[in-house]
Amino acid sequence: MKTKHLRGIILLGTLVLACLLVIQLYWFRKAFDVAEKQFDHSVQIALRKVADSVSKDAEIRKMSSNFFFVTTNSQLNDQELDSLLRNEFSKRSLSIDYELGVYNAADDTLVYGHYVEATRRLEAEKEQYKRSLAEKNFAVYFPKKQSYVAAQLDVWIFSTIILLLMMGFFAYAIASLLRERKFAELKSDFINNMTHEFKTPVTNIRIAGEILQNKIQDQGTQVYVNILLKENERLRQKIDQVLSGASIEYMKRPVLEAMDIHRLIEDCAEAFQLKIRERNGTIRLEFQAGQVSILGDKDLLLQAITNVIDNAEKYSLESPHILVRTRDHGDQIEIDVIDNGIGIAPQHRSKVFDKFFRVTSGNIHNVKGFGLGLSFVKGVVQAHRGHVNLLSELNKGTEVQIILPKV
Template identity: 35%
Template sequence: MKKQLLILLILLMSTALIGIIAVQLYWIKNAISVKEAQFDRSVNEAMVSLADKLETNQATKFITSKISTIFTDSIGNIFINKGTKSVSISACDNDSSFSWTTCINDSDTTKNKNKKTIKKKITNGVMKETKTISTILDSEDDEGNIVLSSRNGADSITVMINSKIENITKKADKLQNVIQKLVIEYDTSNNDISARIVPEKFDLILKSELENREINIPFEYCVFNFRDTEMCVKKSANFDENLQIEAYSTNLFPDDIIEKDVLLKLYFPSKNSHVIRSLSIMLIASIFFTLIILLTFAITIIVILRQKKISEIKTDFINNMTHEFKTPIATISVAVDSIDNEKTLHNPPQIKYFTDLIRKENVRMNSQVERVLQMSLIDKNDFNLKMQTVDIHKVISRAIENINLQIEKRNGKITTSFEAENFILESDEVHLTNIIVNLLDNANKYSENEPEIEVITKNSNNGISIIIEDKGIGMSKENMSKIFDKFFRVTTGNIHNVKGFGLGLSYVKAIVLAMKGKINAKSELAKGSSFEIWLPLNKIN
């Protein structure tokens, strides 16, 4: 795959991924906003319902307090005079069980012509009592005035309403409600706020209203009385006045006509977590699938880059293999042509020289083929180690003899320091020799000047360590992380200043691991490299 096409593909996939994540984030934000709006609406509905119940209870308490004095004439009655239309507020007992209803009276007398009684039922849901208020409308006077009056001990209230007879019927119900509110509000205006709000019932009703709307989280509240001063007259144990800005607020007695001075402030410390928790399933699912998309994207990019790298390695391997085979083939071709020369045919020593040259190049090509086949078997884990008792010092000495001729041609030297006292171990002698030869060959190839190589052995951790050090060109940290990768070479491509397929170190690591050993490398540019192999001394099954 071309580099430009790969970059374009990554850009397109990245753009699509960013778009998907942006849409998910927008959706999550929008879902949270909707949930918060639903939560706010539910809280406001609960507070309105609370205020309604408090007003109902207040009206019920007012009626109950007056009922006990009806029969002793403690409530003010409207005096019915000739030519006067009056309205009185009263309560009637329909039966002995005190189930209160409205008395309806119609009379057509000279004194009270067209007298009507309009009733209004009041039900107390908490006390399970039903009360009614009746309004008596009498005949109109000459001026069309209606006198509404109520008296309770020393306190009294009088309202004069100017109306035409034809409007009374239409406005009677509205007028009745206003009168009821005025009377109740006037009656309770001098009472302490605690008389209007019973603490036990208040907490119970507020909690019940919230739970009815599936709000089951802790809350804090405070009831403020603005009649005299902004004072919190009732609050929950942990109410924090610094958090009032986050609180919901409502008037507890919105139907008050004269003054609206009782305010409830309510807030939820764990509101945000409650909203998030209510969306937890969708949020987790969204995050989960987004992560899957991210992971798929990352894996796709990694696979594409790996395939690109493999393609480059394949091309590099073919180039290196071609070069490694081209040289001996060319040498053999020249040798054959020389043997065919008539002068050479009659010169047996020269013929022997060329045949030896052909044999060596053939062995060289065969060894390269064997190495490639060997790595293929190692990759498939299809090889067997022929374990036997081995003297590691003798193995190292033989490996040095094999490579020493190449070292001497470059005026180099190999020194040994056999410090290990226990040097007999169970190992595959052939593979172990190949490991040492490979490391010595690398130390020679990657030394720019005369090679200086040192081989050290020592015992450590119930095993033996073999250290091969050189003073060559060294390696960068980037190359250090790749040196054991198959086909990797510090110098790659068609530049063959260092020969090989890049299989040596990968082969070394594979065999060391098969022998239950370890291999570590240290290197620094321009200062050389050090490879340490550790092998166990105990027998390997």
């Protein structure tokens, strides 16, 4: 993924989550205000019921968010007032602690104060209370009102916590993505920097082997020289596979030139003629496309088509019979490589283009490789604004379709 695209995704995701958090907090505040108004309404109704039972001209005033003052200017029995309040709050399911204060109407001095827990049971009062002839007012204070109202919004609190957790997971995922991206870049840079270090000794070994092959006449020694050259070539191919798999990630744009795709396919097929003939197989070319000129990077396309044919040969356990066919596909050209190999099971078809993925039989790899061939093919074709399809049936063969735009 390109750096600017990654930054765009991070910025967009952060912006979306920030907007969601702002909206969540806005509606949480709205819901809290509604719940608080409902609480105040219930409290005022309860206080009105109590006040009307002791005075005809009582006045209820909300002095602050959690403090209510009731002016009665009437004679009040302190304990009876306490009992009335608890009864009215219980009727309206106001299970909340409160403090009751009774004041002399003349000088606003506190003559009775009592803290009432929400869980206190209503019990019959056995003690006889004396009535004071002085006129009194009373006030009710709710010290835990904010937490009580917030507790009524359990769904909103839960959804807010979930949103915060989601933001935390998003931040963790982004941090992990950036860390993995850094490691991937270090790995690819290491592989690219080792290109010269690997290829130079391999090339020198090949040159020295060819010189020995030409100078040594002894047949016994020639056998060992041939083994040396054969294994050197095998090592070179493996190095090219690894390097091609790493370099495709950093291929910003292929070097495009007009080419004859049929000529390119013929060059690819020619390299496999001897190997397939030794296995009593055939490779057949069937060119049906009319327009064969495309714009592409010759080296990359040559390697990509070679990889597909190489897979077709390797995964044909019996005599390989391979058909390479071209067809017109609208303003595109379709290249089909069809084999009679072992095929691919349905559960593996969507993964064969993943890097390092290889179809295996248990823990045994019947065919050697790194799982980079088709990943490289997909990268090259996408770099040429084309796409790759795969059709396969287990034990009946595989067809790989490469579709590229024409000139």
